[in-house]
Amino acid sequence: xxxxxxxxxxxxxxxxxxxxxxxxxxxxxxxxxxxxxxxxxxxxxxxxxxxxxxxxxxxxxxxxxxxxxxxxxxxxxxxxxxxxxxxxxxxxxxxxxxxxxxxxxxxxxxxxxxxxxxxxxxxxxxxxxxxxxxxxxxxxxxxxxxxxxxxxxxxx
Amino acid sequence: xxxxxxxxxxxxxxxxxxxxxxxxxxxxxxxxxxxxxxxxxxxxxxxxxx
Numbered sequence: 029x030x031x032x033x034x035x036x037x038x039x040x041x042x043x044x045x046x047x048x049x050x051x052x053x054x055x056x057x058x059x060x061x062x063x064x065x066x067x068x069x070x071x072x073x074x075x076x077x078x079x080x081x082x083x084x085x086x087x088x089x090x091x092x093x094x095x096x097x098x099x100x101x102x103x104x105x106x107x108x109x110x111x112x113x114x115x116x117x118x119x120x121x122x123x124x125x126x127x128x129x130x131x132x133x134x135x136x137x138x139x140x141x142x143x144x145x146x147x148x149x150x151x152x153x154x155x156x157x158x159x160x161x162x163x164x165x166x167x168x169x170x171x172x173x174x175x176x177x178x179x180x181x182x183x184x
Numbered sequence: 185x186x187x188x189x190x191x192x193x194x195x196x197x198x199x200x201x202x203x204x205x206x207x208x209x210x211x212x213x214x215x216x217x218x219x220x221x222x223x224x225x226x227x228x229x230x231x232x233x234x
Contacts, residue, residue, distance in 0.1 A: 061220045065228040
């Protein structure tokens with residue numbers, strides 16, 4: 029389903045701009061917070077690398093297909109407008125990181141227009157995933173940087 | 185050259201741990217305040233790339 033299809037059918041929740049990023053409220057009254065964080069510590073990387081995060085006001089919110097479509101919409105819009113990379117990690121607080129990853133993988137696969145590559149690394153307790161356009165000329169350099177991070181964490 | 189690479193590795197290690205800690209902090213802030221409004225971090229800045 030294309031972005032215009034989604035918009036035309038009003039099939040997503042209304043996104044609100046905030047100082048911190050984007051926010052929407054589901055039909056269940058649960059608030060969702062979508063953030064893109066920029067870390068100055070990405071030294072030597074000529075490419076913007078955003079840390080993508082989704083949080084909700086309720087832990088373990090019930091399944092809501094409209095939430096999924098809204099997140100997919102945000103991801104599609106990001107890669108339409110940016111040639112930058114996204115990084116995600118999964119919270120380990122309640123040991124549900126694997127389930128979170130499976131869910132996000134499903135959303136990503138449903139929304140991937142085919143030109144976004146995912147690099148995935150299992151760390152000690154969680155996962156690190158990086159998403160980048162296959163057309164990005166700096167992709168190789170970025171991959172090397174991520175591999176360095178993983179190597180060090182595995183050594184600990 | 186080797187020295188530069190070593191420095192980059194150390195910074196990267198620190199960064200990934202920081203990202204995980206920041207994620208926890210945001211979750212805790214939302215749990216307490218019901219919103220992310222007002223959340224500040226000295227490690228990163230929020231961006232709006234859409």
